[in-house]
Amino acid sequence: AASGGLGGNPLFHAGFGLMLMGTGLALARNAGGKVLAEAQRRAFATLEVTSKDPGYKWILQWIRDRGGNSRHLSLETKFRSFENGRVETEFTYVPAVGAHFLSYRGAWFKVTRAREKEMVDLSSGSPWESVVLTTRNRNRHLFGELLNEAKQMSLKQEAGKTVIYTALMTEWKVFGNPRRRRPLNSVMLAGNTAQKLVDDVTEFSSSAKWYVDRGIPFRRGYLLHGPPGCGKTSFIMALAGHLEYNVCILNLNDKGLTDDRLNHLMAVLPPHSIVLLEDIDAAFVKRDPRVERYGQSVSFSGLLNMLDGAASTERRLVFMTTNHIELLDPALMRPGRVDVIEYIGQASEDQARNLFLKFFHAEAQLAAEFGRIMGSEPLASMAQLQGYLMLYKKSPTSAVKYAPRFRDALKSHAVEEAQSLNQGESDENEHTSSGADDAATLAKKTAAS
Ligand SMILES: Nc1ncnc2c1ncn2[C@@H]1O[C@H](COP(=O)(O)OP(=O)(O)OP(=O)(O)O)[C@@H](O)[C@H]1O
Ligand SMILES: [Mg+2]
Known part of the structure; x- marks a missing residue:
């Protein structure tokens, strides 16, 4: 008709x-x-x-x-x-x-x-x-x-809403209410990282013909890595909102998730979605050929297959995050599986200054000072700085005044952390997983502090 x-x-x-x-x-x-x-x-x-x-x-x-x-x-x-x-x-x-x-x-x-x-x-x-x-x-x-x-x-x-999906058995289910979109510029990344990623995704999204003409599968993988609380997840959410994508979150640790299900889920992905695989290291520490499955239900090869994907007609954007890129198997990071790798690190001087300005709009001078104190040697995650500024949200001068103390506390903490990380690494030779676990818990603890 x-x-x-x-x-x-x-x-x-x-x-x-x-x-x-x-x-x-x-x-x-x-x-x-x-x-x-x-x-x-x-x-x-x-x-x-x-x-x-x-x-x-x-x-x-x-x-x-x-x-x-x-x-x-x-x-x-x-x-x-x-x-x-x-x-x-x-x-x-x-x-x-x-x-x-x-x-x-x-x-x-x-x-x-x-x-x-x-x-x-x-x-x-x-x-x-x-x-x-x-x-x-x-x-x-x-x-x-x-x-x-x-x-x-x-x-x-409807502006300002991103729909989040999670996998439920063989289906994608809307998770909670659509979330208000976070403005892209509210997530401050170092230098031009944000712009680079936006440009890359935009360019990819608009070049279907290029891929089809060359017989190259129309998909792109991104890996954001770095310490906790620096904005990986927030940025991906904001990016999805900015480009009007929905987000499909997959948890590879999910016990019910098998290779077959993973394949099926990819085949029935809601249109116009970004696939988000969080903490990908937790699911796959360096591959040991004897223990492929690590007690998980998705195998490492299952994951690779999913990333390689059978010829899919719909564009496929996969974002992965990890705090421990060094634990990832190199096979995962081959072009075609992961095409873009970006480090999202501790707050730089600019980031610290801009965050300060977000709290205290008119305090350019104090913001610059705060930036110098916190960012000349990046130690704090944006999440930590945000937490710190919350304490002084009524007094920008106090926020700057106590910043050196905060920085030094972080610094001594960082030394401790480094020491116990070394400890963890020497253990790692004996029983593979505990070193990684220690590091992860430790990292999480500092993020929380
Ligand atoms: N670059 C940033 N700009 C603005 N806010 C940030 C930034 N990074 C982190 N935050 C704030 O800190 C909190 C945690 O950030 P987020 O969850 O994005 O970190 P993450 O890098 O994904 O950490 P993890 O590795 O633990 O998953 C959020 O509330 C976010 O608003
Ligand atoms: Mg995250």
Whole structure:
């Protein structure tokens, strides 16, 4: 039933299953109406959007905001729960079931909202619905514009949300409420690391043709490594928000996750997602050929296969994080599996200064001083600095005054840490995993302190 006119519309490439049909169809059922139906078919164009389609709620909102036939509305109540447990309700009105007329760019549209009483969408429990837009055939190019406008409008309202998925057996499930997007510039990385990563992902996302033409699988792997609390996870989340990706978090330690499941999950990845594998070292310390599985249910080769991926048509972006790149097997870091490796380290002078400015907007001078104290020899993670500044959030001068003391405390702590790390390493020769475990616990402890 799909026909004409919208082939070049970006929405259709984006995969929204909208259908363009001749209005005549319904009329044609009437005996003798064939001629009339044919005339109708030529004169009018119809666009049907079902409630299964992501475009459905955009269209409803759009109709409502255009006024439509405002005497016939139905109430839609939304609950929003906040992290602190507060619940807010929001009432919106959407066009009621029935026919509405509205004009758009000088053309008249008939909007019919229909509800199937017998059919229920099992995943949401709501009745199956559709909206049919009808306009004169010569105006049908407006469908594309209208959809785009509806989409933009709705995205503006949804702006700031990233959907997080986690794997549940063989399926991806939405995890919690969509999260407010963290602005990319709120995660401060050293130098131009952030920009480099944004550019790389953007470039990759837009070069499908290049990959396809050369028969190169359309995927890219990123590894962010470095000490805890320096912004690896925060940056990936912010990046996903910035580029409007969703995030699919996979925990390789998950006991139920087998190689087969991993493969399946990759095959059914929600569109437009980033796959995030956190703490990849915890799952695979340096490979010992005799004990491939390490008690985990995903094998090392299973992971490599997943990264290599069978020819996938959808772009695939995989982000991995680790605190211990030195524990990773080199086979993991081959191009094609990991294409970009970035170190995300302790706060530099610039980072410390910018964080200070985030707390105290007007204190450029003090910020510079704080930057020099904390960053001339990077010791603290951004998380530690953030914690420190929280203590003095009412007094920028105290924050600077006590900064040297804080730095020295970190320094002596770092010496201790280095010593026990060495200790850990000498142990490692005897029983492989404990050294790594010690290091990891220690690192976590300092991050928490
Ligand atoms: N570069 C940064 N800019 C701004 N805030 C940061 C930065 N790094 C860390 N933070 C803050 O510190 C906290 C911890 O950061 P995050 O979880 O991103 O660290 P991580 O590098 O992923 O650590 P881990 O290795 O332990 O997973 C977050 O609340 C985050 O806001
Ligand atoms: Mg992290």
